[in-house]
Amino acid sequence: MKTLPAADIVIIGGGWTGLLMAKELGKRTSLNIVVLERGGMRKTEDYASDMDELDYFIRLRMMQDTSRETVTLRRNPDERAQPIRQLACFLPGEGIGGAGEHWTAQCPRYQPDCLELYSKTVERYGAKRLPENHAFQDWGVTYDEIEPYYTRAEQLLSVSGKVGNLRGQKIEGGNIFSGWYSAEYPNPPLKTPRFSAMFGEATKSLGYHPFRDPAAMNSVPSTNPDGISRPACQYCGFCSRYGCMIGAKAQPTNTLLPLVEQISRVQIRTHATVRRIIHDKTGHDTTGMNRSAKGVTYVDASGEEFFQPAGLVILGSWTLNNNRLLMLSGIGERYDAATGKGTLGRNLTHQVLFAGAVAFFDKPLNRFMGGGAVGMRIADFDGDVFDHSNLPFLRGGTFSASAYGAQPISGFGAVPPSVKARWGAEWKKAAVAAYDRSDAITFSGEHVPYKTNFFDLDPTYKDYAGDPLLRLTIDWNDNERKTAEFMTAKAREIALAMGAKEINSFAGYDHYDVRRYQSTHVQGGTVMSASPEHGVVNPYMQHWNMPNLFVLGGSTFPNQGSANPTPTILAFTYRTADAIVDRYLKKPGMLA
Numbered sequence: 405m406k407t408l409p410a411a412d413i414v415i416i417g418g419g420w421t422g423l424l425m426a427k428e429l430g431k432r433t434s435l436n437i438v439v440l441e442r443g444g445m446r447k448t449e450d451y452a453s454d455m456d457e458l459d460y461f462i463r464l465r466m467m468q469d470t471s472r473e474t475v476t477l478r479r480n481p482d483e484r485a486q487p488i489r490q491l492a493c494f495l496p497g498e499g500i501g502g503a504g505e506h507w508t509a510q511c512p513r514y515q516p517d518c519l520e521l522y523s524k525t526v527e528r529y530g531a532k533r534l535p536e537n538h539a540f541q542d543w544g545v546t547y548d549e550i551e552p553y554y555t556r557a558e559q560l561l562s563v564s565g566k567v568g569n570l571r572g573q574k575i576e577g578g579n580i581f582s583g584w585y586s587a588e589y590p591n592p593p594l595k596t597p598r599f600s601a602m603f604g605e606a607t608k609s610l611g612y613h614p615f616r617d618p619a620a621m622n623s624v625p626s627t628n629p630d631g632i633s634r635p636a637c638q639y640c641g642f643c644s645r646y647g648c649m650i651g652a653k654a655q656p657t658n659t660l661l662p663l664v665e666q667i668s669r670v671q672i673r674t675h676a677t678v679r680r681i682i683h684d685k686t687g688h689d690t691t692g693m694n695r696s697a698k699g700v701t702y703v704d705a706s707g708e709e710f711f712q713p714a715g716l717v718i719l720g721s722w723t724l725n726n727n728r729l730l731m732l733s734g735i736g737e738r739y740d741a742a743t744g745k746g747t748l749g750r751n752l753t754h755q756v757l758f759a760g761a762v763a764f765f766d767k768p769l770n771r772f773m774g775g776g777a778v779g780m781r782i783a784d785f786d787g788d789v790f791d792h793s794n795l796p797f798l799r800g801g802t803f804s805a806s807a808y809g810a811q812p813i814s815g816f817g818a819v820p821p822s823v824k825a826r827w828g829a830e831w832k833k834a835a836v837a838a839y840d841r842s843d844a845i846t847f848s849g850e851h852v853p854y855k856t857n858f859f860d861l862d863p864t865y866k867d868y869a870g871d872p873l874l875r876l877t878i879d880w881n882d883n884e885r886k887t888a889e890f891m892t893a894k895a896r897e898i899a900l901a902m903g904a905k906e907i908n909s910f911a912g913y914d915h916y917d918v919r920r921y922q923s924t925h926v927q928g929g930t931v932m933s934a935s936p937e938h939g940v941v942n943p944y945m946q947h948w949n950m951p952n953l954f955v956l957g958g959s960t961f962p963n964q965g966s967a968n969p970t971p972t973i974l975a976f977t978y979r980t981a982d983a984i985v986d987r988y989l990k991k992p993g994m995l996a
Contacts, residue, residue, distance in 0.1 A: 405701065411438040411671075414700055414714035416678050418443075419502025420970060421665040421720035421956040421977045423660035424560075427630075428981035430667035433989065437669060438712060440676040440702055443499030448658045451647040452907045457811045461645045468496040473867040475724055476534070479879040479915050480856065481741065486872065487865050490780045493922045494754070495645070495723050500674060501656040503646045503722060503924055507970060508776030508808070509620040509654060511563045513554055514965035514972050515787035516547030516583040518850070521963050528788065530797045533798065535883045537740075539751050539853040541962050544934035544943035544996075547583045550975050555587050557974035558618075561654040562626045562634060564591035565618030579615045581783040594623045594637060599769045599843045600780040603805030606901035612782045618806065619777030620970075622653035632659055641809015643776030653776065675705035679869070681717055681733040681953060683950060695735075697953045703869070716984075719955045720977075727859045727929035728874040728958040736940055736949060739858050741877070747940050749859040752878055754916075755962035756801060756849035758888060761896025763904035764820040768840045771815070774807030781805075785894065786966055787850065797886040801849025801966035803895060810839065818842050820906035847910075848923075849887055851964040856881075859929045879961035880913045888913045925969050930959040934996075942996035945976060951994050954980060 413429060415422045418441030424789075426439050461464045467493070468474075474575035476485035517524040522540040525533070534540055567585045568578025596604070604614040621643070627633040637652040651658040664670050665898075682698045699713035719726055726922040727749060730736055736748040781804040783789060792798050816839055823834040862875040892910045899907050933939025936948035941960055947953040956977050958969045966974070983995055 410713035413716045417721035418500045420504040430670045442677040451649045474697040504656045510777040510968045511618040512967035518965040519543045553975035553978040561620035564590040564623035597807035678702045723959040755853040755923040755925040757923045759844035761899040762908040763899040764906040771810040774809040779806030801852040812966040927958040927961040931962040942994045945980040
């Protein structure tokens, strides 16, 4: 193993969190920074002439290679976990930009009470209403504390939309059920496609409050506070699972990478797979703090192994990789579901997401046009906006009518319930007729945490390098099943109000199923907390047992909100960057 010259800071991961942290620390300090990314380099020009649906959407060109490394999954501790051989239920990205390259760019905030899930739920309903085996806890940070960082994230992304709660004033056309905003979105909302407009009219007639999705896609050409200019969206429909061919969608490669590349003290090393975080094992270092990270070991594309010493280590990869690397490195006490002891690996959640109603209409929808965050939504059933006193579940979510852009392969095949054939000439004829006359009303909901859903290392299966795979133990519980039942009925009600002639309703949740896409929003395992007894990191994302190690991303979320997590991830990354620059670097030690 070759030891490299020491860096002041090493950042693991070159996605949203890693590049944002590199930009902030690189511009605001004189420190030497190394960013290590396991995949290759990506830039906007790479996508300009290469939008192949079979390659990107079906064969998942931008995703992690499961033949080299995957995860195993079981639904309870009595089962033997099996490897996920083909990605379907979530799609971890790889390469510079990570999942931020192929995301849909939907940019809602979490509900304020999502960050105080335990205290707010008990305050309203009492502790007896909490689900069996729950793992509810507060984050240690309130919405009011994180709000300014949400605004910074939205400015960074040049979000298009309409705020519905501006400093406490409710504004029609925006989400009036959201937490308060200190500023309007930088850009006006995107256009409203036909299906979304029908949804808006129908939900309004039912007494609900539709609004256009906030999107990290430019509705008009704009320039963010960092001086990054991007063009307006052309509604081509190639967003989710693709990088934007013109750069209208905010991605790490078009929003952060150009800035990071200008900083001479920041090095980006691609094809650098981090194997371990190296740390002392004596319990104390010379300053009297707890254990100290010394750097990382990584393997390059040729298989050569390096030790990169660093004074500060920042772990900013995706949820699964954050958990696995800490476990392989022996940092923190792993969670034991049988005893309830330990914190590393607990509170695994995965966003509740399903098409509540696929509606079929007489007239065309022009659904081949659109974008990842083009559409309308209602939040009348989000979080605790509505009273759950007489309902058999807690929390909720939003309904949306999005126009992602139905492509010829992935968007084909839905037929109404009156068509009984599932193959052959009759099915083909019906599928062709339904292609532009059907679309989904989708429910995106919260997944509350349970003691029985967690991460650990698999005792049987290993990756290409001989290290144990990460194991997921997860299943749906009655709270999710009852939520799905209630929300499916609401989706059907909306579809009928839209004039649907036939409807395919969601069949409901049985057990967790890896064959069905459930969003790439897998959270938890390295959760934040106000005390080390309940989490891996403090509210500044600093490891409770290792003050010079910070962990970023959705793995730090104690529970899953209904909203897409990227704006919240960026907000907390900004907050951590401020804490490192303004406090930690001036006086290294615990920040909380």
